Amino acid sequence: MQNAADRLASAIAAVGNPTAMGLDTQRGHLPAEFAPRDESAQEICACILRYNRALLEGMHDLVRVVKVQVAYYEMYGLPGITAFSETLRLARELGYIAIADCKRNDIGATAGAYAKAYLSPEGGFSCDFVTVNPYLGADGIKPFAELAGEYGRGLYVLVKTSNPSGVELQDQPLADGRKVYELMADLVSHWGGGLIGSCGYSAVGAVVGATWPAESTALRARMPHTPFLVPGYGAQGAAGKDLAGCFDPNGGGAVVNASRSLLCAHQKRPELGWLEATRAEAVRMREDITAGFRKGADE
Amino acid sequence: MQNAADRLASAIAAVGNPTAMGLDTQRGHLPAEFAPRDESAQEICACILRYNRALLEGMHDLVRVVKVQVAYYEMYGLPGITAFSETLRLARELGYIAIADCKRNDIGATAGAYAKAYLSPEGGFSCDFVTVNPYLGADGIKPFAELAGEYGRGLYVLVKTSNPSGVELQDQPLADGRKVYELMADLVSHWGGGLIGSCGYSAVGAVVGATWPAESTALRARMPHTPFLVPGYGAQGAAGKDLAGCFDPNGGGAVVNASRSLLCAHQKRPELGWLEATRAEAVRMREDITAGFRKGADE
Numbered sequence: 323m324q325n326a327a328d329r330l331a332s333a334i335a336a337v338g339n340p341t342a343m344g345l346d347t348q349r350g351h352l353p354a355e356f357a358p359r360d361e362s363a364q365e366i367c368a369c370i371l372r373y374n375r376a377l378l379e380g381m382h383d384l385v386r387v388v389k390v391q392v393a394y395y396e397m398y399g400l401p402g403i404t405a406f407s408e409t410l411r412l413a414r415e416l417g418y419i420a421i422a423d424c425k426r427n428d429i430g431a432t433a434g435a436y437a438k439a440y441l442s443p444e445g446g447f448s449c450d451f452v453t454v455n456p457y458l459g460a461d462g463i464k465p466f467a468e469l470a471g472e473y474g475r476g477l478y479v480l481v482k483t484s485n486p487s488g489v490e491l492q493d494q495p496l497a498d499g500r501k502v503y504e505l506m507a508d509l510v511s512h513w514g515g516g517l518i519g520s521c522g523y524s525a526v527g528a529v530v531g532a533t534w535p536a537e538s539t540a541l542r543a544r545m546p547h548t549p550f551l552v553p554g555y556g557a558q559g560a561a562g563k564d565l566a567g568c569f570d571p572n573g574g575g576a577v578v579n580a581s582r583s584l585l586c587a588h589q590k591r592p593e594l595g596w597l598e599a600t601r602a603e604a605v606r607m608r609e610d611i612t613a614g615f616r617k618g619a620d621e
Numbered sequence: 622m623q624n625a626a627d628r629l630a631s632a633i634a635a636v637g638n639p640t641a642m643g644l645d646t647q648r649g650h651l652p653a654e655f656a657p658r659d660e661s662a663q664e665i666c667a668c669i670l671r672y673n674r675a676l677l678e679g680m681h682d683l684v685r686v687v688k689v690q691v692a693y694y695e696m697y698g699l700p701g702i703t704a705f706s707e708t709l710r711l712a713r714e715l716g717y718i719a720i721a722d723c724k725r726n727d728i729g730a731t732a733g734a735y736a737k738a739y740l741s742p743e744g745g746f747s748c749d750f751v752t753v754n755p756y757l758g759a760d761g762i763k764p765f766a767e768l769a770g771e772y773g774r775g776l777y778v779l780v781k782t783s784n785p786s787g788v789e790l791q792d793q794p795l796a797d798g799r800k801v802y803e804l805m806a807d808l809v810s811h812w813g814g815g816l817i818g819s820c821g822y823s824a825v826g827a828v829v830g831a832t833w834p835a836e837s838t839a840l841r842a843r844m845p846h847t848p849f850l851v852p853g854y855g856a857q858g859a860a861g862k863d864l865a866g867c868f869d870p871n872g873g874g875a876v877v878n879a880s881r882s883l884l885c886a887h888q889k890r891p892e893l894g895w896l897e898a899t900r901a902e903a904v905r906m907r908e909d910i911t912a913g914f915r916k917g918a919d920e
Contacts, residue, residue, distance in 0.1 A: 391731060396735060396738045396745070396746070397734040399746065400699070402745065403745075404699055428690075433692070435695065439696045446698015446701065457754050459784070459791075460786040461785065461787070484728075485757060486760065487757065487758030487760040490759060494796075495795065495797075496795055497796055502793070509790075
């Protein structure tokens with residue numbers, strides 16, 4: 323069973339692009355040709371799914387990782403969850419690495435039930451990586467890590483999130499001199515120690531926001547075997563130069579998520595078709611990110 | 622719009638029982654008369670739903686709060702999520718206060734999408750309270766608190782969880798002398814300050830494990846307007862005497878979840894029918910818990 327970190331590294335290498343295309347697909351993002359005929363959840367979700375399929379088919383030579391944010395599907399109830407499940411299935415069928423951004427968290431058998439849903443081949447939401455929240459400690463992580471090892475899947479654990487108020491907890495100084503996010507980084511490194519692939523990275527990764535360049539650079543050194551999932555690029559304010567510290571000198575170790583900047587690219591360039599506009603933005607983003615870490619490597 | 626904390630207090634007072642019946646319904650828990658005819662997810666989920674309905678109809682004079690753990694439904698994929706949604710709907714229709722135990726967490730518009738799914742009347746998983754995880758700070762809480770205020774719903778924020786490894790993060794001492802869970806308690810009190818009902822409690826509650834009697838007693842004093850959702854009773858090891866500190870002197874301020882001890886009661890007393898066995902355990906639990914806090918009040 324191939325390690326998920328190795329499969330991820332291969333997928334990124336195949337297109338030279340460490341971007342994860344964020345399928346946070348919303349009704350207001352849909353290009354005109356995918357516009358719903360009415361505002362029922364059923365119809366909106368059918369259009370979202372039709373768009374996701376066209377996007378996945380049209381971007382495969384430029385991007386090989388997708389992150390699907392479940393909240394934008396869950397808000398539509400059962401039709402939304404059906405579209406979420408189908409989007410994950412389709413992405414994997416088309417050869418993408420599919421990250422389910424669900425931030426699941428619970429303990430023991432309950433965490434095991436979540437892990438089965440996302441990380442087992444027969445799970446209803448079977449994906450390559452799932453995001454998890456570490457507030458409950460190892461009891462909430464181990465059931466995921468176990469199935470990740472068994473089935474060649476992986477997980478990303480929240481460490482230093484991109485949003486401003488993340489600091490309320492994550493940047494609190496501890497009595498031992500670390501900050502809370504540094505404690506979490508150390509725990510995540512430990513939890514992932516048994517799942518390091520031949521690429522040098524573990525199937526247990528960390529979510530580290532692009533909006534904190536100094537902290538992400540320090541975390542890259544602190545957790546050398548932990549791959550990063552990096553949110554916050556584009557619409558949340560971070561640019562390629564802010565990301566250099568997330569990568570290792572070979573350009574490995576991170577995948578950068580962009581959602582709105584890709585999904586809404588067609589709104590900014592109405593002179594292009596929706597897919598051309600999205601592709602142009604993906605190319606621009608690839609150059610922006612890889613220029614950032616090539617520069618980082620040169621310094 | 623009545624405050625959710627007031628609705629909760631009324632529901633508990635109506636039956637004199639601060640128990641939340643945990644519908645973590647699993648295939649292995651089902652009484653013989655609800656046994657699936659085959660092992661397909663569709664059939665298992667249909668049986669789980671049929672059992673949940675019979676349980677909700679048969680327990681209404683003894684219990685008025687239910688907590689539905691989504692993980693045990695999500696593990697069955699779409700048929701499971703359908704049963705989850707229907708269980709929440711049915712519980713509310715029958716007059717129960719329904720807590721969706723989902724531990725959702727995200728930021729901004731994404732958290733807003735979750736909040737809409739759970740706390741708006743038209744949401745696909747509309748419930749009275751939803752559990753949330755505070756690792757991302759206020760950005761992950763405010764969208765829920767806003768809809769809670771708008772629609773008379775509520776949320777429970779993880780503070781001190783019942784599981785052993787919760788201490789890895791939650792009990793870390795901070796440089797300012799507090800522990801991480803005490804910091805979270807202070808934040809939760811603050812976040813809930815605008816949503817205090819006439820019962821004196823807020824619609825923004827806290828999850829505080831029954832397995833930590835000293836800590837829960839101290840938290841009761843530290844956050845006098847925050848209602849507690851207390852897991853860990855029964856199968857996880859805590860008994861009524863451990864819970865006294867979670868309640869105020871009037872027996873208010875907490876709802877105690879029990880899942881396996883109720884759902885599996887019929888396996889321990891095969892001489893009774895499944896509903897009779899569950900009812901007997903609910904009566905025993907009510908006496909155990911209320912004796913605990915009556916004793917607490919006397920001391």
